[in-house]
Structure formats: C-alpha cells, structure tokens
Amino acid sequence: xxKRRIGILTSGGDCPxxxxxxxxxxxxxxxxxxxxxxxxxxxxxxxYGLINNIARDMDPSEFSGILTQGGTILGTKRQPFKMMSxxxxxxxxxxxxxxxxxxxxxxxxxxxxGGNGTHKTANLLSExxxxxxxxxxxxxxxxxxxxxxxGFHTAVDxxxxxxxxxxxxxxxHSRILMVEIMxxxxxxxxxxxxxxxxxxVIIIPEIPYNPKKVISALKKRSEAGKTFSIVAFAEGAxxxxxxxxxxxxxxxxxxxxGITTATNRLAAQIQEGTGIETRVxxxxxxxxxxxxxxxxxxxxTKFGVRAAKLIECEKYGYSVAMVKSVITENPLSxxxxxxxxxxxxxxxxxxxxxxxxxxGDKAEL
Ligand code: F6P
Numbered sequence: 001x002x003k004r005r006i007g008i009l010t011s012g013g014d015c016p017x018x019x020x021x022x023x024x025x026x027x028x029x030x031x032x033x034x035x036x037x038x039x040x041x042x043x044x045x046x047x048y049g050l051i052n053n054i055a056r057d058m059d060p061s062e063f064s065g066i067l068t069q070g071g072t073i074l075g076t077k078r079q080p081f082k083m084m085s086x087x088x089x090x091x092x093x094x095x096x097x098x099x100x101x102x103x104x105x106x107x108x109x110x111x112x113x114g115g116n117g118t119h120k121t122a123n124l125l126s127e128x129x130x131x132x133x134x135x136x137x138x139x140x141x142x143x144x145x146x147x148x149x150x151g152f153h154t155a156v157d158x159x160x161x162x163x164x165x166x167x168x169x170x171x172x173h174s175r176i177l178m179v180e181i182m183x184x185x186x187x188x189x190x191x192x193x194x195x196x197x198x199x200x201v202i203i204i205p206e207i208p209y210n211p212k213k214v215i216s217a218l219k220k221r222s223e224a225g226k227t228f229s230i231v232a233f234a235e236g237a238x239x240x241x242x243x244x245x246x247x248x249x250x251x252x253x254x255x256x257x258g259i260t261t262a263t264n265r266l267a268a269q270i271q272e273g274t275g276i277e278t279r280v281x282x283x284x285x286x287x288x289x290x291x292x293x294x295x296x297x298x299x300x301t302k303f304g305v306r307a308a309k310l311i312e313c314e315k316y317g318y319s320v321a322m323v324k325s326v327i328t329e330n331p332l333s334x335x336x337x338x339x340x341x342x343x344x345x346x347x348x349x350x351x352x353x354x355x356x357x358x359x360g361d362k363a364e365l
Contacts, residue, residue, distance in 0.1 A: 004029070004311060005039045007055065007107040010072040011046030011079060011114040011121070015139045015151025016292035017300040018113055019066040019073055024304020025111060025135075025311075026063035032312050035060055041105050046114070047079040047121055051094050053101040067297055070290045072113075081120040095128060102130050109311055113137050115149070116339060119319060123336035126317045133307050134319030134332055139288055142186035144338035145330040146321035150303060153295040155182070155287045156192045162283045163197025163230060170228035176218060176270055176278040177230050180263040182287050184236035187342050189287070194232035194357070195348060201231040201358045203266070206342045207349075208243035209360030211266060215273035217358035222276060231270070233263045240361075302327050 006029065010018050029038045042058045043049040066073055084094050102110060102125075109131035112122040115138035126132040136143040139155035159181050170177040179199075181190040187204020194202035201217055203209045218229050239262075242250045259265045263280050271278040292300065299322070306320045306327050318329035319336075342349065349359070 001033055001037045003037050003039065004033060004108045005041060005106055006311060007041045007043055007050075007102065007105060007110040008074065009043035009046050009050060009110070009112055010074045010076045010137075011112060011118040012076065013078070013115065013138070013288065014071050014076050015137050015288050016070050016154040016290060017150035017296040018071065018076075018137060019069045020292055020297050020300035021113055021135055021137070021150060021304045021307075022073065023063045023066050024301040025307045026058075026060070026304075028305040028308030029311060030060060032308055041107065042074050043101075045075040045077040046118070047084075047094075047098065048077045049075075050101050050110075051079075051092065051097045053097075053104060055101065055105055067301075068291045070292065078117070079121070081117045081124075084121055084124065095124070098125060099128060099130065107131075109133060109316060111135060111307060115140065116143060116337075119143065119332065119336045122319070123332040126332050131314070131316035132332065133310050133316060134335075135303050135307055136319060136321060139189060140183050140186050141188040142183075142340050143319075143335065144340045145319070145335040146323065146340075147325065148299065148322055150296050150300040151288070151292070152188065153299070154290075154293040155189055156196060157293050158287050158290070159189060159193030159232075159283065160196040162281065162286075163193060163199060163232065166230055166281060167198070167228075170230060173277065174227040176228065176267075176274065176276050178233055178263055178267050178270070178278065178280045179230070180233050180235050180261065180280060180282045182284070183234040185339055185341070187234040187237070190232045190234035191342055191346075191348055191352070195352055195355075197232070198230070199232035199357065200226075200229045201360060202352060203231065203233045203237045203360050204342055205234055205236040205238065207344065207359045207361050208238055208240045209266075210240045211269045211273070211360070213362065214266065214358065214360040215270055217360070218270060218274050218276070222274065229276075231266075233266065235261070235263070237262055
C-alpha cells in the first residue's frame, strides 16, 4: 500500500470531542493501513497554520490519552471564510498560500474539523483541487446534512446542569432566572437544554419573541402559584419587531439604545412587566470547555473511523455525517454554506408546546 500523508486541522470555535475525533481518525488509519503507511501532519491553529505553513509530523504516541481531553491539541483560530479570497495589507493570497502548504507538506489529503465557516473553506479548497474531508463539530449543532455534530451533546449536558442549578436558587429567592445560552443563528442548544432542564420559557432565533407574550406566560405561572420561573434564551434571539430588520440594522439600533445584550433587555422587560425580581446567568464559554461526554466520545470516534475509511478509499470532497442515526458522508458542495435551523414543526418544538413551554410567540397549546 502506498504511503498516505494526512494533514489535519481544527478550525473555528473549539468544542469537546475534537481530540477524540483526531484520535479516532489516527488510530483507525493506523489500524486499517498499517502504522508504517500513514504519516499524520498536525497543522497548528486551523487555516491560519495552513496559510502560514505551521505544521509538523506527529508521532503516533500523540494520539493516545487524548480521548477525554477537552479543547484541541492542534490549537484553533477563527479565519472567516469571507476574508479567504480577500488579499489584505499583508499582501498574502490566502488560497494560494494554503495550496502551497499542501504541496510543500506533500499531503495526500487534508482533514478539516470544524463548523459552518470551516466547511465553506473546505469546499473551496476541494473545488481548488485539494483532497479534503470535513468532520462536523460545533456546540451549535447547525451543520446542514447531519443529524448531530460532535460537541453538541456535551454542551447540552453542561447547559442542562446550569439550568438545574438555577432552579434551586430561583426557588429559594422566588425569582425569575434567565440563562443566556450560546447559539447565534440556531437555537438547538437552547431548545434541547431548555427541555432537559425544565425551562418554562425557551427563546430561540428561529422563533422571534414578543416580550408581552413572554411576560404573560410568566405572569400566568405566578398566578397559578408558581413562585419562580426559568427562561432559556439563545444569545442570537431577537424580538418580533427586530425580526422585520436586517441583522446590521438590528445591531445599530441596539447600540444606539445602549442595549448590552438582548438577554439583559428582556430581563429588564420581564422584571418591569411581572414585578418579579429577574436575574441573568451567562455560562458562556463554559459550555464549550472540558471533557466530552460519553455520547460525544462515541460519536467523535465513529466519525473519525468513517474519515479513515474515506482516506483509505481515496473518497474526497465529502463531510462525514450522521443521517437517520447511520454514519455516512455528504458531498461538501451540498452542505457548505447552508445552516441547519430549528423548524417550527420540529418534534421538540411541538413537544415543548404540549408541555406548556412558551416560545414567547403565541399562546401555548
Ligand atoms: O460557533 C460556536 C460558538 O460557540 C457560538 O455558539 C458562539 O456564538 C460563538 O461560537 C462564540 O465564539 P467565540 O469563541 O469566538 O467567542
């Protein structure tokens, strides 16, 4: 068997399960093709490392003991897709530079572990003739064409734990506790953890909220004798008035009005409208930190093993995925540039409505 030189990078925001995936790919490649036939080149800090040729040959021993380790042993960096084709002050043609590194490193293929932005660049490189395989990571779970991304379920567990803890303090103080959960475009993390944690109101970007509806849902609970409430709020959510605007216009108006975050704004509206003391909790990057859950370790390993199979078969230009619980792959060209959003008729939205959870949009079922 001919030797394979495999470049690997992690790009965009980190998440638990990156190392488990790297380990899965490496071990399965060694197993399938023989350790002597496989060379793995670790590219440092995502596409930044590919642009600047910051890469090194990795020793097989480096892939042991990392299954449970959070973050990424390769480092990561945000390198926005829209800037890839723009030549900046440094005069670097980033696309050419990435192709040059690929050649200089004598790579047979490149594995890119990342979210939506990473997949767009992966597709671009694939169109430029490189042999690329994508692996879907993100706590946001918003990559098109896969049921789930690795990192998501660990974040759901962490966010659920936060909501559980907020329950006891909310109950002690008879307060409303709002938790702001990561997710700028898609509300999957807020939806799942909101249901798992028993939130009373769930606000997500896909369902613009009316503050009056949120207040009336919370008042109804209070009138029914409930002494506290929990609101799970996705960081990227906006109200029904803002839904009529473009993102930039929304941001401008918020800035002019001195609104720090939509979460803080809604908290103030709720406190005024209900007369109940309202507090905000922002777990932020804690949702992305630490060891992957058992679910994510298994998923990352399965994804890694699939990527190794694709490398062995020289099947490039794909992103590994799980579709209807089966591990498979999608052409990069079919998934790059698309976002998987929560839909109004998604089973979990319907389930939540049947429980009386308010999305702040209409009367509960
Ligand atoms: O894309 C994952 C994500 O965690 C989003 O949910 C969040 O909005 C963003 O990254 C935060 O990015 P950064 O780590 O660059 O602050």
